[in-house]
Amino acid sequence: MPSDRNAQTTVPPASGATPSAGAWRVVVLLVPVALLNYMDRQMLAAMKFSVMADIPDIQLEANWGKILALFKWTYALMSPIGGYLADRFSRRHVIVFSLAAWSAITWATGQVQTYGELMATRAIMGISEAFYIPAALALIADYHAGPTRSRAVGLHQLGIYLGVIIGGFSGYAADHPSLGWRWLFDVCGVLGVVYAAPLFWALRNAPPRADVAAASGAPPGRALRELFGNLGFILLVLYFTLPAMAAWIVRDWMPAVLKAEFGIGQGKAGVSATLYWMVACIFGALAGGWLADRWSRRDVRGRIYTSAIGTVCVAVAMFGVGYSPQTGRLWVAVSFLVLFGWGWGFFDANNMPILCQVTRPHLRATGYGLMNMVSISCGGLADWFFGILRDQRVPLLAIFGIFSVVALLSVSLVLLIQPRQRDDPPAMTGP
Template sequence: MPDRFSRSQKTLLTVLFFINFFNYLDRQVIFPLFHNIQLSFHVDDFQLGLLGSVFMLVHSLTSLPFGLLADRFDRRKIIAVGVGIWSIATLVSGLAQSFKVLLGIRSVVGLGEAAYAPAATAMISDNFPAHRRATVQGIFNIGMFLGGTIGAMVGGLIAYYYHDWRLAFLLVGIPGIVLAIWATRLQDQRTNLPESKLSLASLRHNWPFIWVLIGSVLVTFAGGGFVTWGVEFIRRYEGYNLRDSALILGLVFMAAGILGVYFGSLLADWLHTKSSSGRSFLVGWSLILAAPLVFAGLTFGQGFFVYFFFGTMLISFYHGPVTAIIHEVVPRHLWASAFALYLLVSHLLGDSLAPAVIGRISDQVNLRVALQFSTVLIFLSGLAFLTVGFLLRPGQDGNQDDPERHS
C-alpha cells in the first residue's frame, strides 16, 4: 500500500480488504462441496446450480435498497449489519438437514453480502484521491480473489479429507463477526454535497453507464459459470480428484486474479492520465484477448492451466477499473446507488443465472460445451467496454467537485 496514504486511509482499506476477503470466502466455499452435497441430498446438476443462482438472485435484488441506504446513512453501520447477517447465516448453513433448508439459508447469506459492496466502494472512492481510484479499488478487489480462491481450496480440502461439507461452513463463518464490530470503528470522510435534483432514474439516459451494465452482465455470467463449475470441470475432464482440482484451480485463479487486478488497476490509472477513455479501453481489449485463451483451455486438454491462467489474468483487468469507471460517469451523490444498480443488473442477469443455466446445458449436452458458450460472452463484453470508451467525453468525471483528498 503506498506510503503516502494516511494512517486512517490504510486502516480503512485494510479492514475493507479483509471483509471482502471473507465475503468471497463465505460465498465460494460451497462450490467444491457440490459433489458431497449431491450425495447427501440426491439432487441433480440443475438443483446444485440453484445454490449459486438463488444466492445471487437475492443478492442482486437487495443490493439496490442497500445502496440507496448507503448514499443517505452511516455506511459503517450498514456494512456491520450486513457482515453480521452473512457470517451467522454461513455458520447456520452447516446445520441444514434438507436441500430446501440449505437453499433458504444461502439466500440469507446473499442478503447480508448485498449490504457490503455498494457502501464499501463508495467509502473507498470518497476517502482516496481520484487519480488513484482504480488502484485502491483494485487492492480492495484482490481480497475478492484471495477469499474466493482460498474458499474454494478450503472447501475442497475439507470435502476430500473429512468428507463432511458441514464443517466447512462452521469454520469460515466465525471471522466475519469480529470484522463486523471492527467496521463500526472506521473513519469515513464522507463528502457532503449540496442536495441534487438528479435521482437514480436519471441514469437511464446515461449511455456510458448503460454500456457498463451490458458489459458487466456478460462478463459476470461467464465468470459465474467458471467459478461455479470450474472445479467440477477439472474433475470430469482433466482427470484430477476433488482435492487436486480445488487446489490447482484455486492457485491458478488466485495467482492470475491478483496479478490481473493489481497490474490492471495500475495500468488503468496510468492510461486514465492520458485519456478519459483509458480505463474503458483497457478493460475492453483485455476481455477481447481473454476470450480465445479461455476457449482454447476448455477445448484442448494439453495446456489447460496455461491458457486458463493468462485468460483469467486478462479478465481480472476488469475488476479494479470498473468501479472507477462507474464513479467517473455518475454524480458523486449516486455512487453507492449506481454501484448497487450495477450489482443488481450484473448479478440478476449474470451470475445468478449462470450456475443453473450452465448446469442445464451440462445436463442436456455436456459441461465442456456449456463453459465454451461463456467465452463468447467474454468477447462481447469486451466490445461493450470499448463502446463505453468511445462514448466518454474528454475530461468526463462524475467527481469533478472532488478535491485531491488526502493526496
Template sequence: MKRFAWLLDERWRVVWFLTLAAALNFGDRSAMSVVLPALQQDFGITNVLLGLLGSVFLWSYAIGSPLAGNLADRFSRSKMVIGSLIAWSTVTALMGLAAGYPMLLVLRIALGVTECLFLPAAVALIASYHGPETRARAMSFIQIGANSGMVVGGSVAGYFADHYGWRVGFFVLGGAGIALALFSRTLLPASAPRSATSARPASFTDAVNYILRVPSFYVLLGESMLSGVGMWIFFTWLPLYFRETFSMPMSAAGFAGTIMLQMWLVVGVLAGGWLSDRVAAHAPHRRMLLYACCYLLGAPCLLLFLGQPSFTVVAVGVSVFSFMRGLANANDNPTQCEIVPPEYRSTGVGLMNAVATAAGGCGVLMAGILKREVGLGGIFAGISLCFFAASALLFVGYHFFLRKDIARAQARAVAMRDTVSVG
C-alpha cells in the same frame, strides 16, 4: 519507515479493512461450489438442483442490490459494511446446520440478501477517500481481497470437506467474519469525509433518474451482464470440472478451480490498478479503452477448452485469461465513478451488481441444464463469446458516449460540493 507511513494513513486503513471483508464476502459465497459433490451424495440431488443453489444466491443478491446501493447513499456506509459482515457471516455458519436441501436453499437466498449490502457501500466508501489519482489502485485491493478470498474459501471448504465433513468449513468461515467485525472500530471510520457527501440524502428515484440518463452506464450494465454470465459459470462449475475430468479429490479440485481463476486475476488487478491510474491521469476516458482491449486479448484463451485438453493446457488458458480479466476489471468501478456523481455512486454499483448477478444466476442454472449434453468444457469455451461481445460494447461506449458523460458528472459534482459548502 517514513516511506511506508502512508500504509497507516486513515484513507488506506479503510482499504485494508474492506479488503479483508471482501475476502470473506467472496470466500463464503464460493465455498458452496467446492462441496457440490458431497452435497449431491448427502441429499441425493440432481445437477439442475446443484445449479439452483448457485442461481438462487445470485438472484437474491441481484434483487437486493439496487436497494442496498441506495441505502448506502442515504445512510452510514461504514455501518452498512459492518452490519452486512455480521449478517452474512451468521448465515454462512448456519449453512453448516442445514438439515436438508430446502433449508440450504433458503440459506443461500439469505446469503445473497445479506452479502449484497456490502459492495455498494464499500466501493463508494473508498471513492470518498481516494481521488482519481489513487482510486483505481485503492479499489483494486477490494478485488484482490475478493478473488483471494475465493481461493481461501474454496480451499478451506474443500479441506474440511475431505477430512471432517462439508459442514465444518462453513462454521470456520462464518466465525472468521464475526471475529473480523469485532475489530472494525480500529480500522473503519464511523463516517466518510464531509466533502464526499451531499447536502441531503439521495432518494432512489433521484439516483435512478440521473443514472439511467447516462449512456455510458448502459454500456457498463451490458458489460456486467455479459461478464457476469461467464464468470459465475466458472466460479460455480470449474471445481466440479476438475474433479470429474482429472479425478481430483474435493480439496485439490477446490484449490485448482479457484487458484487458476484467482491467483493470476489478483496479479492482473494489482497491475491493472496501477496501469489504469497512469493511463487515466490526464484523460479519464481512457480507462474504458483499456478495459475493452484487455477483454479482447483474453477472450480467445477460453477456446482451449474445446476438445479434450490436458490439465496443463487448461491451466495455461485459464491463467492467461484470468490475468487479462484482472487488468480489465481494475477499470470497472473507477470508470463507474467517473460517470456517476458521488451522491449516487452506491446506487450505481448496486444496479451493476444486480444486472451481473441476475445474469450470472441464469448462466449457472443453464450450465447445469446443458452439462450432460454439451459438457462443462464446451460450456466454458462458449463463454469466450460473452467476453468478445463485452469488448465490442466497451469500444462503442468509449468512442461515442464516455467523454460527454464524464464532463456531465464532473459538473454535477462541483455543483453539489458548492451546495454542501454553502450549507
C-alpha cells in the same frame, strides 16, 4: 447544479491530490470482509460433491445450479437497495451490518439438513452480501479521488481473490474424516462475528464533498431517473454483465468440471480451479490498476481501454478452457485459467472507477447496486443454463464457446462510453 448536457461534455483536469494514510487504511480494513464474502461462495462450489452426498435430495445437477442461481438472484434483487441505503445513510453502518448478518447465515449454512434448507440459507446469504460490495467500493472511491482510484479498488479486490483461493482448498477439509464441509461454515461464521466489532470501531465514512452535500438523500425515483437517463451508465451495466457471466461459470462450476473431465480428486480439482487463476487475478488487478491510473492521466478513456484489454483476455481464455479437455492435459486448462485471471484483474479493478466517470458521487453505491442486480441475475441464469447443458451432455467446448463470444462482444460496449469527468473535486474541510 450543472445540467446533464454540460456534465456530458465537460471533462475537468485530473487532480494531483495524494490520498492520506487513512484512505489506504480504509482499503486494508475492508479486505478481510471481501475475503470472507468470497471464501463462502467458493467453499460451496469446491465442496459440491460432499454437500450433495450429505444432502441426497439435491439429486440433479440442475438442482445444484438452482442453489447457485438462487443466491445470485436474491443478491441481485437486494443490491440496488443496499447501494441506495449506503448512498443515503452511512456506508460504514451498511458495511458492518452486512458482515454481522453474513456471519450468522454462514454459521446456519453448516447446520442445514435438506435441499430446501440449503436453498433458504443461500437465499438469505445473498441478501446479506448484497449490502457489502456497493457500499465498500463507493467508500473507497470517496477516499480515493482519482489518481489512485483504480489501484485502491484493485487492492480491495485482492481480498476477493484471496477468499476464492482459500475457499478452493476447502475440498481437502470436506474430504477429511474429522472435519467435513459443515465445519468450515461454522468456523467462517465465528470469524465474521469476531471481526465485526473492531471493524465498526476503526472504519469511518469519508468527509463529504462539496458537490455531494446538496444532492445526498435524493429519493429513489430521482436517483433511478438520473441513472437510467444516462447512456454511459446503461452501456456500463451491459458491459459489466456480459463478461461476468463467464466468471460465474468459472467460479461455480470449474472445480466440478476439472474433476469430471480430468479424473482428479475433489481437493486437487478445487485447488486447480481456483488457486492459479486467482493468483493471476491478484497480479492482473495490481497491474491493471497501475496502468489505468497512469493512462487516465494522459487520456480520460485510459481506464476504459485498460478494462477492454482485460475483457479480450477473458474471451480468449474461455474458449481455451473449453478446448482443454480434448488435450487430456490439466496444465492446458490451468494455463488458460491463468490468462482468464489476468484479464479479469484488469476488468475488475476498473468497473467502479469507470462508474465514477459517468455518474455523480452520491449515486455510486446505488449505481453499482443496479449493476450487480443485472449482472448477477444473468449470472444466476448462466449457472442454471450451464447445469442444464451439462445434464444434456452438450460438449464443453460448445458451452464455453458461447460465453467466450458473449464476453468478446461486450468490448464494443465499453468503447462506446463517453466519460463525463475524470476525478472528483476535493473533500470539504472541517470536522
